[in-house]
Amino acid sequence: MTFNDVLDDIKVYEAGKPIELVVREYGIDEKDIVKLASNENPYGSSPRAVEAVKRDAYKMFMYPDDSMYELKSGLQKKFGVKRENIIIGAGSDQVLEFACRAKLKNGSKVLMTKITFAMYEIYAKQMGAGIIKSSTYRHDFDELLKLYKKENPDIIFVCTPNNPTGDAVDRAILFDFLQEIDEDTLVIVDGAYMEYAAFKDESKNIEPKELIEKFPNALYLGTFSKAYGLGGMRVGYGVAGEEIIKALYKMRPPFNITILSLIAAIESLKDKSFVDESVRKNFEQMQRYIDYALKRKIEYIPSYTNFITFIFDEERNSKKISQKLLEKGVIVRDLTGYSLNAIRITIGTPEQNDRLFYALDEVL
Structure with missing residues (x-):
């Protein structure tokens, strides 16, 4: 059977390994497995959301309100925008897919940093677009501007904080860059981890309202x-x-x-204290990772997210380290596929982090 030729150049997105796989392949009891690979909130979900889902579980036979009026109203209040400025997706990557399908065609080009969220490239290639990347994982806007002027891309992707590296850009520097971009070029600012960046450093915080009012060609993802x-x-x-x-x-x-x-999102949006406390605990625990890296002389990327990236020297192999940790029931994300000899570790609870440090000590 033949398929669209563009599929020949697309790699399947590799998600973090699930707990169920480790149970099956290594025979480790589920309660003894620590998953620190997918950047989930280790403190769970808002109790308000959990109770609402339990209360309304009987509604699962029904379609949701397709206007998503209440959720949009909550986001409208949070960001100070109109409901007409909001679209809801099955994850922000579905909105990303909509944008690529709406803007790109065969022969289009997209611009991004060297190492960033893999789905940018995958969705772009599905539309037959060419991929232009900078020489570094950091958002070097001088280089990106040169590439923009040379290649004239239809979409520019800015992931801040960046996944899988964790670094973030200054709002003022980003806005200076956007001033140079033609209004027919769609700029997608992916703020999936913005709650963390805003807590750590206000200069990294990008408010959707300010962004779209200053730049009509910008799309903010959350x-x-x-x-x-x-x-x-x-x-x-x-x-x-x-x-x-x-x-x-x-x-x-x-x-x-x-x-x-929809119900869970509506209730979660109302529980600001849960989010604030989760973010606070995250950076409290992240300091332990920084201290560990310094003690072990491991290079790390300063992070504005709920994960941290450890980069290893030539004497240590991130793929082997990840595998050894997996065999001990600790799941992390190997970044070999991004051409980095590194692992990305979600910041867990104190107990989960204890397990990670103990296992990593043994492996190293």
């Missing part, structure tokens, strides 16, 4: 999968000018998130 602890519910959103949102809606299927996902 998610409930990280700080809000709803990774399993798959709810994300895009914020942009009405022209962009109207175009994205033409890509959107009906009822694209479940009724229980």
Whole structure:
């Protein structure tokens, strides 16, 4: 059977290994496994969201409110934008897919940093677009501007904080860069980890309202999968000018998130204290990783997220380290596929982090 030729050059996205796989392959009891690979909130979900889902579980036979009025109203209040500026997706990557399908065609080009979220490249290639990458994982806007002027891409991706590295850009520097971009070029600012960056450093915080008012060609992406602890519910959103949102809606299927996902997101948005406390605990525990790296003389990337990236020297192999940790029931993300001799570790609870440090000591 033949398929679209563009598929020949697309690698399948490799998700973090699930606990179930480790149970099956290594015979480790589920309660003895620590998963620190997928950047989930280790403190779970808002109790308000959990109770709401339990209360309304009987509604699972029903389609959700396809206007998503209440969730949009909550986001409208949070960000100070209009409901017409918001689109909801099954994770923010679905909104990303809408944008690529709406803007790209065979022969288009997209611009991104060397190491960033893999789905940018995958969605772009699905549309037959060419990929232009900078020479570094950091957002070097001088280099990106030169590449932009040379290649004239249809979409520019800015992931801040960046996944899988954890670094973030200054708002002022990003805005200076955007001033140089033509209004027909769509700039996607992926803020999946923005709650963490905003807590750590206000200069890294990008407010969707300010972004889209200053730059009509910008699309901001946010998610409930990280700080809000709803990774399993798959709810994300895009914020942009009405022209962009109207175009994205033409890509959107009906009822694209479940009724229980919608309920969970609505309640999670109301529980600011849960998010604030989760983020605070995250950076409290992250300091332990920084101290560990310094003690062990391991290079690390300063992180504005709920994960940290350890980069190893030539004497240590990240793939082997990840495998040895896996055999001990500790799941981390090997970054060999990103051409980095590194591992990405989600910042867990104090107990999970104890397990990681003990296992990593043994492996190293």
